[in-house]
Amino acid sequence: MHVKKLTTYLVQNFLFVSNNTAVFDSRKKKLLILKQKNMLKVKRVAMKLLGMCLLLSSVISCQQDDVYHQSDNSVSEFTEGKTSVMNQNELMNRYSGDNLGGLLKNSFEQEKSIQKTMSSGSTPVYIDLDHIQVFESPNMHAITYHVVIGDIDKNINGEPQTRYNLVYYSKDYINYYVTLLRYDFSTTSLERFIQNPSDIMSMLSFVPLNDIENIYDNIAYSYSEGLRSTTEINPISFPQFIDLSDCAELVVEEGTPCAGRAKHEYGESCSKIGSERATPSSTYMDFSDCFDSPIFGGGGSGGGGGSFPGTPTPDPEPINPIKGNPIKKIGDFVYVGDFFAQINIGNNNQNVKTLKAIKRDIKADLQDFNSNLNLAIEIGKGYQFKTINGVYSLSLPSFNLQNPSLQKPKIDMTKARAYLCGVFHTHPIKLGSQNHKHAPLFSPADLRAIFRFTNASSIVSDRKPSEAFIGVVNKYGAYVVMLPNDVTQDNIATKYEDFISTNNNGRIFGDEDKKVWKEIEADLNDKYRKIDNSSTLDENEKKVEHEKTLLEVMRDKGLELNLYFLAKDEGEFDGSWQKVSLNTYGGVQYTTIN
Amino acid sequence: MKKIFLLLFTALFTFTTQAQSYTTVDRYDYPDDIRYGETGYYFKDTQGYLDQYLGNWQYESGNLKIQMRFVKKTMIRYNVSGTSKTDLLVGGMIIRKNNVTVMSTIASVNQTKDYMSEYFIFGGTRFNNYSDCYNCTVPEQRVVMNYREPDNDNRAFKDLFFRIHVYMNAQNEPRLRLEFTQEALQGRDPNWYDAEFGDTAPTKTTLHLPFGTYDFEKID
Numbered sequence: 181m182h183v184k185k186l187t188t189y190l191v192q193n194f195l196f197v198s199n200n201t202a203v204f205d206s207r208k209k210k211l212l213i214l215k216q217k218n219m220l221k222v223k224r225v226a227m228k229l230l231g232m233c234l235l236l237s238s239v240i241s242c243q244q245d246d247v248y249h250q251s252d253n254s255v256s257e258f259t260e261g262k263t264s265v266m267n268q269n270e271l272m273n274r275y276s277g278d279n280l281g282g283l284l285k286n287s288f289e290q291e292k293s294i295q296k297t298m299s300s301g302s303t304p305v306y307i308d309l310d311h312i313q314v315f316e317s318p319n320m321h322a323i324t325y326h327v328v329i330g331d332i333d334k335n336i337n338g339e340p341q342t343r344y345n346l347v348y349y350s351k352d353y354i355n356y357y358v359t360l361l362r363y364d365f366s367t368t369s370l371e372r373f374i375q376n377p378s379d380i381m382s383m384l385s386f387v388p389l390n391d392i393e394n395i396y397d398n399i400a401y402s403y404s405e406g407l408r409s410t411t412e413i414n415p416i417s418f419p420q421f422i423d424l425s426d427c428a429e430l431v432v433e434e435g436t437p438c439a440g441r442a443k444h445e446y447g448e449s450c451s452k453i454g455s456e457r458a459t460p461s462s463t464y465m466d467f468s469d470c471f472d473s474p475i476f477g478g479g480g481s482g483g484g485g486g487s488f489p490g491t492p493t494p495d496p497e498p499i500n501p502i503k504g505n506p507i508k509k510i511g512d513f514v515y516v517g518d519f520f521a522q523i524n525i526g527n528n529n530q531n532v533k534t535l536k537a538i539k540r541d542i543k544a545d546l547q548d549f550n551s552n553l554n555l556a557i558e559i560g561k562g563y564q565f566k567t568i569n570g571v572y573s574l575s576l577p578s579f580n581l582q583n584p585s586l587q588k589p590k591i592d593m594t595k596a597r598a599y600l601c602g603v604f605h606t607h608p609i610k611l612g613s614q615n616h617k618h619a620p621l622f623s624p625a626d627l628r629a630i631f632r633f634t635n636a637s638s639i640v641s642d643r644k645p646s647e648a649f650i651g652v653v654n655k656y657g658a659y660v661v662m663l664p665n666d667v668t669q670d671n672i673a674t675k676y677e678d679f680i681s682t683n684n685n686g687r688i689f690g691d692e693d694k695k696v697w698k699e700i701e702a703d704l705n706d707k708y709r710k711i712d713n714s715s716t717l718d719e720n721e722k723k724v725e726h727e728k729t730l731l732e733v734m735r736d737k738g739l740e741l742n743l744y745f746l747a748k749d750e751g752e753f754d755g756s757w758q759k760v761s762l763n764t765y766g767g768v769q770y771t772t773i774n
Numbered sequence: 775m776k777k778i779f780l781l782l783f784t785a786l787f788t789f790t791t792q793a794q795s796y797t798t799v800d801r802y803d804y805p806d807d808i809r810y811g812e813t814g815y816y817f818k819d820t821q822g823y824l825d826q827y828l829g830n831w832q833y834e835s836g837n838l839k840i841q842m843r844f845v846k847k848t849m850i851r852y853n854v855s856g857t858s859k860t861d862l863l864v865g866g867m868i869i870r871k872n873n874v875t876v877m878s879t880i881a882s883v884n885q886t887k888d889y890m891s892e893y894f895i896f897g898g899t900r901f902n903n904y905s906d907c908y909n910c911t912v913p914e915q916r917v918v919m920n921y922r923e924p925d926n927d928n929r930a931f932k933d934l935f936f937r938i939h940v941y942m943n944a945q946n947e948p949r950l951r952l953e954f955t956q957e958a959l960q961g962r963d964p965n966w967y968d969a970e971f972g973d974t975a976p977t978k979t980t981l982h983l984p985f986g987t988y989d990f991e992k993i994d
Contacts, residue, residue, distance in 0.1 A: 558961070590961035594929065598971045612957060625933070625960055632971070685972025692932045698891035698920060699811065699851055701933070705918070706810040706899050732809060736853040 254320070254351075254518055255431055258464035261317030263522065265457075268309035271323065279354050280323070283504050287395040303400040305329055306570030307346060310536060311527040315462065315520060323348040326526035327360065328570030329403055337369045344387070345524050346395065348504065349516070357516050359507035360387040360399055362418055363523060370447040370525065377432045377461035380521060381425045385418040389506035398506070419510040427470035435461040442666065447525060449646065449665035457529075462522035470514040530646040531662045531742055532773055533572040534601070535757045537565050538651070538660070539746065541574035542604070546746075546753045549606045549653035556612055557589040560605025562596035564640075565647065581605065593629040593650070598687065599639040602649035602660075603629065609655055619708040620654035621726045622661060624701045627734075627741065628690025630661060631680050635687045636669055645672050656723045657748040659760075661741045679739060696737050703733045724768050731762050745770070794857060801861050802900055813856035819846065824863050824898060826940045827917070831950050831990035839870040840983070842895075842950075842990060843880050849890045865895030865919065869982045877923060877982040896920050897935070915939060921958070923983070928976035930962035950990040954983060 266274070268288065275281040288309075308326040315322040327344040335341045343363040350356045364383045365373070373379055387406050392398035406417050421428075437443040439456035446458040505512075513519055527533065538546075545561060552559055562579035565572055579600055581591050589612040591605050605626075611618035633648035645667040651660045667675060672688065681691035690697070707729045711722050727743070734741055743760045746753055758770040796816035799805065802823060808815060819825075824846050833840040844865045851858045866880035879894040890896045897919035916937040923931065936954040943949050964980075967973035 584961050588956050588959060588961055592961040592963060592966070594962065594968065595966060598968065635971075683972040684974070687972045689971075692929070693891075695889040695891045696852075697933075698889075701920070702897070702899055703809065703811045709899075710806075729809065733811075736811070736813070736855060738854040 257317045257320040261315050263315045266312050286393050305396045305399045308526045313524045321350045321353050322520040324524045326524045341366045356504045358504045374445050380463050381421050385420040388508045424470050429466040431464040433462050435459045460523050465519045467514045468517050530665050537572050543753050546658050550751050553608045556610050557584050558591040558605050560591045562600040562603045565601045601647050602633050604651035607652050607654040617712050621730050626650050631688050631690040658746040660744045727760050728768050811851050811858050813853050816859040819861040830993040832993050833988045833990045837872045841868040843883050845883050862898040864893045926978050928978045930964040934958040948992045952988040954985050
């Protein structure tokens with residue numbers, strides 16, 4: 181049976197190698213088949229098969245049997261699999277009754293709540309639980325988390341020099357192998373890697389994990405232990421995949437650009453969300469031939485387990501699969517037989533990062549604003565957000581905007597400090613001493629104010645224009661306008677030249693003297709009033725009409741701003757953000773943001 | 775060569791603009807499925823609603839004298855996708871204090887501008903009837919006018935507005951009521967500037983037209 185399995189595998193492998201053509205699956209994804217060895221290897225494999233058959237009964241152990249237990253259809257498992265993005269709650273709900281669910285619960289929970297970040301000694305570990313890449317096929321399963329360890333060193337491109345991914349990998353949805361992959365970007369860029377995914381073997385290493393159940397403890401301890409072995413003689417402390425490059429076979433599936441006109445690649449700023457996002461390439465690594473690799477201690481005439489570092493560690497029949505099997509040495513990958521890698525850099529959509537931070541960190545303020553909509557004045561606060569230990573979060577203190585009076589009931593947003601990321605304020609139902617109706621959505625003054633917060637300065641030297649926001653809480657819920665993710669300090673002046681000017685300090689601001697703002701004022705005022713005064717539209721229809729009006733006016737005047745909405749949800753603001761946009765038929769569509 | 779090119783471009787642009795056809799709708803009573811300012815439409819004052827404001831008006835109280843003139847103009851509005859046309863009121867003012875002219879913008883009314891915002895007083899947005907109309911009297915309508923003063927360097931004084939409406943007094947004489955309140959500042963403090971942001975202290979910190987309510991008489 182075993183020999184038959186081998187033969188079948190070899191024949192398939194031979195055919196696979198002989199063809200050496202691009203294979204397209206039903207979704208027409210481009211597939212690159214890369215060989216790390218030349219065609220002569222096929223002959224060597226055939227010779228080995230003969231030798232191995234002869235030595236099979238006396239040499240090959242149960243453990244080595246497992247090297248060949250991988251499915252003959254592993255490559256098809258890889259090519260037919262699908263990747264989706266989930267957050268931790270969705271992931272745990274999906275697999276709540278399965279081994280993975282139990283494994284994740286044991287790994288991530290402490291005192292019955294999911295940890296998001298943890299400092300262990302001097303090693304803070306952050307695991308992004310909002311943007312998890314989940315690869316699924318019938319007999320191949322990979323969960324990939326974006327991990328940040330300690331401070332982020334930047335390479336010459338200003339990108340993180342090292343990126344970590346925590347991967348849970350299984351071939352049967354029962355036993356999971358856990359590893360912390362380490363991508364080295366010290367001499368390359370993410371863009372180059374996206375264009376040349378076959379470079380993965382030269383840049384990939386991993387942090388050997390330990391038998392520690394809590395994953396944060398495990399990563400912090402294992403990482404520190406790994407650094408401890410760094411010396412001047414041995415500056416590279418983590419095992420590298422390059423050591424298996426002579427025997428490993430790779431199958432690479434290229435990623436897809438985002439659905440926008442610009443076709444941004446993975447890693448580039450893009451406004452698209454959900455299934456329209458760019459996807460990274462994925463790599464299937466077959467280590468079955470590495471059993472003979474010198475690194476494993478084996479020779480051409482027969483296998484046999486080698487000594488350090490190749491000795492496989494995990495038990496073939498784990499006693500408690502719930503704990504998972506940490507990868508401790510390079511040989512463990514050979515034991516497993518294959519692996520899956522698909523880089524996860526987290527969600528680089530700045531708009532989404534800001535929205536998530538708003539909902540997580542200033543929800544109490546949104547609730548407070550909502551409870552004060554009966555006041556006849558606007559109230560508001562300014563906020564700054566920063567990346568702290570890998571998490572884009574509120575940086576205290578918030579900035580209280582001066583309370584206006586009934587005679588001057590509107591907030592002056594130009595009084596908010598320019599280093600802030602943005603302002604949230606109320607649009608109450610009635611305004612001023614005369615109690616007249618207040619348009620629920622953004623005024624032209626609100627829209628102009630966003631440019632104030634796009635400026636970099638000595639306080640915020642790395643400010644991205646797409647971080648700036650203006651928020652309003654009204655009777656429908658919370659709305660936010662933001663600049664698209666692809667707006668940079670270099671292109672903002674050109675993209676918005678009709679709307680902004682630059683002051684003597686080189687700071688950008690929305691210039692009310694620009695003609696377009698007068699027209700926007702007239703358009704919005706006129707249409708807003710028509711909606712508010714309508715006796716035929718119900719409240720929900722008025723909400724949609726307000727949104728449609730704002731989007732149409734901005735579109736017509738070329739003012740590119742993204743509009744987002746969070747329903748008040750009985751005053752709790754517990755739901756999900758939605759992107760509000762116009763569809764091709766001129767109606768309003770809502771896209772939920774995960 | 776550059777001048778010739780510019781001339782040709784302007785001519786082409788003008789020709790193109792004038793060649794565009796517009797569907798005429800009423801300035802205030804247009805169909806619900808189109809938006810004010812929508813490309814390809816001419817929002818025309820077909821009912822002559824703005825005519826009641828046309829002409830010269832004056833106000834006098836104590837040492838303050840104000841003369842105001844309104845005309846009706848048809849302006850092109852520019853969108854990304856094309857243009858629309860609209861009728862609007864354009865105005866100017868002379869303000870005298872203690873018989874000294876402190877501001878005069880009436881002459882601008884007779885000038886031809888490419889953009890409405892180049893006029894010192896312009897507008898035409900109408901508040902329709904609704905139950906909580908601000909300071910409304912019969913008829914319950916007001917027209918909102920954009921207002922700015924010349925030589926202004928104060929951001930709090932940009933984007934001002936006042937409301938007007940015409941009524942008949944007890945002697946059946948037309949009066950134009952102008953309401954100019956602190957609301958026009960839209961929350962901005964005329965004395966505030968952000969030095970950190972690069973603002974410099976404004977030189978103009980008071981307006982020539984004081985906040986208040988004015989009843990103008992019709993001159994002609």
